[in-house]
Amino acid sequence: xxxxxxxxxxxxxxxxxxxxxxxxxxxxxxxxxxxxxxxxxxxxxxxxxxxxxxxxxxxxxxxxxxxxxxxxxxxxxxxxxxxxxxxxxxxxxxxxxxxxxxxxxxxxx
Amino acid sequence: xxxxxxxxxxxxxxxxxxxxxxxxxxxxxxxxxxxxxxxxxxxxxxxxxxxxxxxxxxxxxxxxxxxxxxxxxxxxxxxxxxxxxxxxxxxxxxxxxxxxxxxxxxxxxxxxxxxxxxxxxxxxxxxxxxxxxxxxxxxxxxxxxxxxxxxxxxxxxxxxxxxxxxxxxxxxxxxxxxxxxxxxxxxxxxxxxxxxxxxxxxxxxxxxxxxxxxxxxxxxxxxxxxxxxxxxxxxxxxxxxxxxxxxxxxxxxxxxxxxxxxxxxxxxxxxxxxxxxxxxxxxxxxxxxxxxxxxxxxxxxxxxxxxxxxxxxxxxxxxxxxxxxxxxxxxxxxxxxxxxxxxxxxxxxxxxxxxxxxxxxxxxxxxxxxxxxxxxxxxxxxxxxxxxxxxxxxxxxxxxx
Numbered sequence: 436x437x438x439x440x441x442x443x444x445x446x447x448x449x450x451x452x453x454x455x456x457x458x459x460x461x462x463x464x465x466x467x468x469x470x471x472x473x474x475x476x477x478x479x480x481x482x483x484x485x486x487x488x489x490x491x492x493x494x495x496x497x498x499x500x501x502x503x504x505x506x507x508x509x510x511x512x513x514x515x516x517x518x519x520x521x522x523x524x525x526x527x528x529x530x531x532x533x534x535x536x537x538x539x540x541x542x543x544x
Numbered sequence: 545x546x547x548x549x550x551x552x553x554x555x556x557x558x559x560x561x562x563x564x565x566x567x568x569x570x571x572x573x574x575x576x577x578x579x580x581x582x583x584x585x586x587x588x589x590x591x592x593x594x595x596x597x598x599x600x601x602x603x604x605x606x607x608x609x610x611x612x613x614x615x616x617x618x619x620x621x622x623x624x625x626x627x628x629x630x631x632x633x634x635x636x637x638x639x640x641x642x643x644x645x646x647x648x649x650x651x652x653x654x655x656x657x658x659x660x661x662x663x664x665x666x667x668x669x670x671x672x673x674x675x676x677x678x679x680x681x682x683x684x685x686x687x688x689x690x691x692x693x694x695x696x697x698x699x700x701x702x703x704x705x706x707x708x709x710x711x712x713x714x715x716x717x718x719x720x721x722x723x724x725x726x727x728x729x730x731x732x733x734x735x736x737x738x739x740x741x742x743x744x745x746x747x748x749x750x751x752x753x754x755x756x757x758x759x760x761x762x763x764x765x766x767x768x769x770x771x772x773x774x775x776x777x778x779x780x781x782x783x784x785x786x787x788x789x790x791x792x793x794x795x796x797x798x799x800x801x802x803x804x805x806x807x808x809x810x811x812x813x814x815x816x817x818x819x820x821x822x823x824x825x826x827x828x829x830x831x832x833x834x835x836x837x838x839x840x841x842x843x844x845x846x847x848x849x850x851x852x853x854x855x856x857x858x859x860x861x862x863x864x865x866x867x868x869x870x871x872x873x874x875x876x877x878x879x880x881x882x883x884x885x886x887x888x889x890x891x892x893x894x895x896x897x898x899x900x901x902x903x904x905x906x907x908x909x910x911x912x913x914x915x916x917x918x919x920x921x922x923x924x925x926x927x928x929x930x931x932x933x934x935x936x937x938x939x940x941x942x943x944x945x
Binding site: 492493494497500501512513514516517 | 589747748749753764765805806807808843844
């Protein structure tokens with residue numbers, strides 16, 4: 436597809452919201468939602484887990500996005516939803532959306 | 545076993561509220577998709593739909609009747625009236641008792657249900673109309689058709705999501721073929737445009753933000769549509785004997801289940817439905833010239849369907865014309881198989897294959913002749929029409945001219 440997803444495809448090359456910039460409690464919150472929604476033990480999910488490793492298929496992935504949208508009160512666009520394949524991508528995407536939301540609220544009207 | 549002819553066709557959809565305007569649009573490659581009007585903008589992220597904008601309730605129903613019928617049942621009744629009129633049936637008491645109606649619907653009267661539940665939950669209305677239940681039931685369309693034509697044989701409704709109509713037509717076809725019924729009205733209808741239902745579709749993330757581009761590069765999903773189509777089926781011999789106009793025959797029906805996943809389709813399941821339809825029709829793959837594809841325009845369906853067609857037809861797949869008319873009338877869910885059966889029969893009878901509209905360019909994963917954008921004059925003897933449902937339920941009909 437010719438679109439530029441808002442969620443970076445790989446952590447390498449992304450600077451603003453790379454792993455180093457994501458607070459531990461934020462990552463833990465994302466991981467917690469994933470474990471709860473997938474009904475899998477918390478300790479089986481890490482920031483480096485891929486959806487494939489966690490046996491998250493396309494419908495599960497959309498269900499996770501639904502849960503995370505509710506948890507963080509953000510709207511994740513359809514196009515981005517399809518490109519996410521790992522926990523890290525998911526966390527980075529949400530961090531970006533939250534940053535954008537905070538920026539929009541902080542900017543003068 | 546008797547051969548089964550189609551002698552009447554009625555259609556209501558975004559391309560027109562009668563058969564001839566439907567065909568005129570299909571044969572011109574016109575697209576019925578546009579800005580959604582039935583639900584106000586902003587409720588959901590997507591803004592386009594294939595709505596029956598020309599459908600005016602008052603043209604077809606008395607006020608009181610209309611109030612008791614959900615839009616999906618109205619569509620069913622109007623399409624059935626046209627099909628019966630088209631077939632020129634002369635009713636007798638015996639024929640009425642020997643006639644069947646089988647309809648398909650995915651959402652049934654959920655639009656009315658959504659409205660009455662909103663009255664209760666949101667607006668604090670504590671009393672329900674006595675018609676809330678019979679208006680919402682999935683067989684409301686089939687029952688209405690039976691009242692209007694006083695058909696008193698087997699009448700029922702099947703609901704298998706997006707393959708409902710193909711399952712319905714297949715059942716009716718087998719009843720007429722096996723002598724259980726001497727005439728059948730078969731098809732399907734759906735009217736899914738309510739705020740609640742659209743939110744649910746939004747949650748699935750399969751609806752396109754622009755338009756429906758089956759098999760095309762840059763396709764972004766399906767476009768929801770509404771409507772109905774009904775066919776009149778009769779034994780070929782008796783149709784000929786009474787001098788009826790015959791569009792073509794339904795020659796075979798095949799069903800299968802992927803037995804796999806709620807939403808992820810399997811090529812093997814789709815292929816088995818097609819193979820079973822071919823076997824039921826007693827036809828060789830090489831006899832076929834056209835497939836009206838399920839072709840939803842989602843990233844998942846179109847490559848899976850392409851792989852399934854290649855598996856069934858082998859080298860002959862490259863000689864087939866395969867188009868998705870959903871690109872023009874949208875995905876009408878439980879009505880899809882019926883509207884596409886009407887499109888397929890008209891394509892055979894009138895020797896024009898409707899195109900896949902909104903096509904931008906090839907996707908290597910969908911490397912079939914999808915009749916891009918331009919209708920194609922063609923003599924086709926045999927055709928298939930595919931419907932595949934969420935839940936992995938597949939149904940394919942085989943037609944011959």
